[in-house]
Amino acid sequence: MATLELVNLSKRYGKKVWGAKDVNLKVNDGEFVVFLGPSGCGKTTTLRMIAGLEEVTEGKVIIDGKDVTYLEPRKREVSMVFQSYAVWPHMTVYENIAFPLKLKKFPSEEIDKIVREVAEMVKIEELLKRFPSQLSGGQRQRVALARALAVKPKIFLMDEPLSNLDAKLRVKMRTELKAIHHKTGATTIFVTHDQSEAMSMADRIIIMKNGRIEQVGTPDDVYFNSANVFVAGFIGTPPTNFFEMEVVRQSGRIHLKNEHIDIPLNGKNEKIVESYSKNKIIVGIRPENLLITNNKDKAIFTEKILVVEPQGSHQIIAVDLGEQIVKIVVPAFPKYNPDEMINVTFDSERIMLFDIETKSRLEEY
Ligand SMILES: Nc1ncnc2c1ncn2[C@@H]1O[C@H](COP(=O)(O)OP(=O)(O)OP(=O)(O)O)[C@@H](O)[C@H]1O
Numbered sequence: 238m239a240t241l242e243l244v245n246l247s248k249r250y251g252k253k254v255w256g257a258k259d260v261n262l263k264v265n266d267g268e269f270v271v272f273l274g275p276s277g278c279g280k281t282t283t284l285r286m287i288a289g290l291e292e293v294t295e296g297k298v299i300i301d302g303k304d305v306t307y308l309e310p311r312k313r314e315v316s317m318v319f320q321s322y323a324v325w326p327h328m329t330v331y332e333n334i335a336f337p338l339k340l341k342k343f344p345s346e347e348i349d350k351i352v353r354e355v356a357e358m359v360k361i362e363e364l365l366k367r368f369p370s371q372l373s374g375g376q377r378q379r380v381a382l383a384r385a386l387a388v389k390p391k392i393f394l395m396d397e398p399l400s401n402l403d404a405k406l407r408v409k410m411r412t413e414l415k416a417i418h419h420k421t422g423a424t425t426i427f428v429t430h431d432q433s434e435a436m437s438m439a440d441r442i443i444i445m446k447n448g449r450i451e452q453v454g455t456p457d458d459v460y461f462n463s464a465n466v467f468v469a470g471f472i473g474t475p476p477t478n479f480f481e482m483e484v485v486r487q488s489g490r491i492h493l494k495n496e497h498i499d500i501p502l503n504g505k506n507e508k509i510v511e512s513y514s515k516n517k518i519i520v521g522i523r524p525e526n527l528l529i530t531n532n533k534d535k536a537i538f539t540e541k542i543l544v545v546e547p548q549g550s551h552q553i554i555a556v557d558l559g560e561q562i563v564k565i566v567v568p569a570f571p572k573y574n575p576d577e578m579i580n581v582t583f584d585s586e587r588i589m590l591f592d593i594e595t596k597s598r599l600e601e602y
Pocket of ligand 1: 275282
């Protein structure tokens with residue numbers, strides 16, 4: 238087990254493309270950290286630099302206080318699990334797990350003990366004599382996990398390890414991986430582009446875009462205190478509704494208005510906008526923070542329902558506000574129908590205000 242520190246870590250491909258740029262991060266001993274972001278944001282590049290599989294252009298990788306930036310991969314005491322499993326097809330499950338230990342010249346009795354221990358941990362004790370071709374995708378991924386666990390690395394690196402599995406198995410493996418992490422307490426860096434995977438597994442999430450870190454925080458931090466428009470839009474399903482609004486001072490109160498919506502501000506939100514000098518602002522409201530009300534006076538807009546998407550536990554209501562589809566999440570009951578008129582209000586504690594130019598959150602988070 239170990240700590241990890243990345244200092245201004247950067248990777249340039251060719252002359253212009255920065256795969257990762259100025260990545261600064263401290264990972265605590267035993268922490269489960271997830272790199273999350275859209276395709277091409279630099280997650281894999283960063284992970285590979287930590288593993289030593291990618292040459293660093295600038296910056297440092299520090300494991301347990303020791304600068305390993307130029308140390309070869311096998312001397313870093315990290316284990317990597319890939320999306321493609323990378324188990325050896327000509328070896329049995331037992332041999333796959335045992336092989337790295339043999340290379341390290343462990344005595345065969347100890348190898349046997351470790352193989353059985355990790356096989357039990359990932360629930361493949363029954364499969365030790367089989368070859369990978371006789372296993373399902375999920376079982377093969379467990380073998381890759383067991384092999385990585387067996388060498389007791391200082392740090393576990395996982396690059397989208399669940400993305401080749403079907404949706405149901407992914408969700409199951411998430412829970413199991415989290416339980417394994419709980420048991421081993423190994424410092425883990427996990428890469429994914431799936432936000433619900435990140436939210437459900439991470440102690441902290443590192444959200445990346447264009448090679449840079451946009452926000453570092455717990456799942457609650459990045460969801461409730463999103464640092465900017467990108468993070469607020471990336472985290473959450475359905476995504477946050479964004480509105481470009483004008484700041485209007487009207488009979489002693491501040492309103493945020495556009496053609497369809499009128500939001501009167503009070504309390505904390507009014508204070509934030511009082512010290513904001515521009516006349517346009519971006520408002521972000523998550524679908525569950527828009528509320529349907531019978532009181533028309535409280536409505537920030539009144540509109541016809543376009544579509545209702547039943548989800549069992551809740552309903553997603555879509556409303557067409559002049560070329561912008563607004564999504565609202567409401568409980569499963571009462572049932573709503575298309576063409577029904579609804580008055581929509583909002584949870585004033587939960588709206589997010591962003592600078593129209595910098596797109597950053599306009600409050601302390
Ligand atoms: N070998 C390479 N040569 C040139 N550019 C590269 C190379 N590898 C990655 N890149 C570029 O670096 C950027 C970051 O890529 P990276 O693979 O780290 O993204 P990612 O977040 O892991 O994406 P994905 O989720 O699609 O795997 C991208 O713009 C990518 O095109």
